[in-house]
Amino acid sequence: MDAVTTVGAYWAAANARDWAAFGDLLSPDLVYELPQSRERITGRARYVQFNAEYPGDGWVVEPVRILGGASYAASWIRFRVGPDEQTGVCFFDLDEAGLIARITDFWPEPFEPPGGREHLTERY
Amino acid sequence: MDAVTTVGAYWAAANARDWAAFGDLLSPDLVYELPQSRERITGRARYVQFNAEYPGDGWVVEPVRILGGASYAASWIRFRVGPDEQTGVCFFDLDEAGLIARITDFWPEPFEPPGGREHLTERY
Numbered sequence: 723m724d725a726v727t728t729v730g731a732y733w734a735a736a737n738a739r740d741w742a743a744f745g746d747l748l749s750p751d752l753v754y755e756l757p758q759s760r761e762r763i764t765g766r767a768r769y770v771q772f773n774a775e776y777p778g779d780g781w782v783v784e785p786v787r788i789l790g791g792a793s794y795a796a797s798w799i800r801f802r803v804g805p806d807e808q809t810g811v812c813f814f815d816l817d818e819a820g821l822i823a824r825i826t827d828f829w830p831e832p833f834e835p836p837g838g839r840e841h842l843t844e845r846y
Numbered sequence: 847m848d849a850v851t852t853v854g855a856y857w858a859a860a861n862a863r864d865w866a867a868f869g870d871l872l873s874p875d876l877v878y879e880l881p882q883s884r885e886r887i888t889g890r891a892r893y894v895q896f897n898a899e900y901p902g903d904g905w906v907v908e909p910v911r912i913l914g915g916a917s918y919a920a921s922w923i924r925f926r927v928g929p930d931e932q933t934g935v936c937f938f939d940l941d942e943a944g945l946i947a948r949i950t951d952f953w954p955e956p957f958e959p960p961g962g963r964e965h966l967t968e969r970y
Contacts, residue, residue, distance in 0.1 A: 757933060759959040761967040772966045787937055789920055790913045796920040798937055798950075809881060811935050811952060813911055813922055826922075828935060828954040835883040842896045843885040 725795035725816050729788050732814075732822065733797065736773060737783055745770045749821040756827050769825075780804065790814070849919035849940050853912050856938075856946065857921065860897060861907055869894045873945040880951050893949075904928065914938070 723731070728747055735744035745766055754763040754772075763769050784800040795814045800807050808829060815824040835843065847855070852871055859868035869890055878887040878896075887893050908924040919938045924931050932953060939948040959967065 755970070756959075758954050758957050760956075760970050761959050761963075762970050763967055768966050772963060775966075776963050787918060787920070789915060789918045789937075791915065794911060794913045796911070796913055796922075796937075798920075809952070811954070813913075813920075828933070828952065829957075830882050830935070830952040830954040831957070832884075833882050833953075833955070835880075835885050839885075839896060839900050842892050842899075843887055846879070846884050846886050 723820055724792050725790045725814060726788055728816060728820065728822065729790070729795045729797050729812075729814055730785070733783050733785050733788075733799065739774070739779075741770050741774050744773065747822055749817050749819070749823040752821075752823060752825070754825045754827065756829075758829060777803075783810075792816075847944055848916050849914045849938060850912055852940060852944065852946065853914070853919045853921050853936075853938055854909070857907050857909050857912075857923065863898070863903075865894050865898050868897065871946055873941050873943070873947040876945075876947060876949070878949045878951065880953075882953065901927075907934075916940075 732747050748766045750766045752766050752769050754769050763772055781801060781803045785797055786800060787798040788795060790796055793816045797812050799810045801810050811828040813826045814822050817823040856871050872890045872893060874890045876890050876893050878893050887896055905925060905927045909921055910924060911922040912919060914920055917940045921936050923934045925934050935952040937950045938946050941947040
């Protein structure tokens with residue numbers, strides 16, 4: 723499997739709450755980082771627990787893009803809980819065994835446009 | 847050129863302020879979207895002007911990851927202005943001529959960790 727196939731299986735397992743299949747895609751030494759809050763989770767077991775526990779149930783992930791190559795991939799997802807939707811972007815690094823060894827996770831939030839460019843932009 | 851090579855050239859041209867080379871990578875019908883502020887720029891000329899004008903000079907882009915395939919790519923960059931650094935993530939869609947036809951741009955900003963997961967995370 724290349725990284726794109728692996729990341730497709732990762733999101734499918736997450737949506738199915740199939741934590742055994744999810745864990746099988748991860749290196750035992752996985753490092754997960756959230757640069758925006760400077761949080762880190764180390765190790766497969768803790769990371770599976772994090773996904774199983776947080777943020778409760780009722781969520782579904784819709785991939786918008788999954789792309790990359792043999793060892794690197796990125797995903798852009800819609801994370802939906804009822805009527806609420808957040809955007810998530812992850813970068814994945816795979817190890818030589820094809821397991822996910824590093825995940826860098828971003829959650830870009832809405833902001834107001836800064837001034838000085840409204841002559842070039844429209845709002846949608 | 848595949849999309850990864852094109853996006854590498856895109857950032858190199860931006861860093862060099864070589865707006866002719868930058869524009870040559872773009873479709874005349876380019877659509878640029880910033881989902882966080884719901885801003886859109888349509889057309890190559892306006893988008894080149896936006897990059898040339900905004901946000902002034904003195905910035906440099908350091909790509910952290912550029913990945914993808916024939917027609918799709920993603921980049922994760924560090925955008926530096928003096929001592930300040932922001933993280934940028936873009937998704938690029940290329941048209942059949944190999945020109946960048948769509949850019950979706952995200953700027954994830956720092957946030958405080960939400961509660962309820964500190965038993966699994968460390969801060970860095």
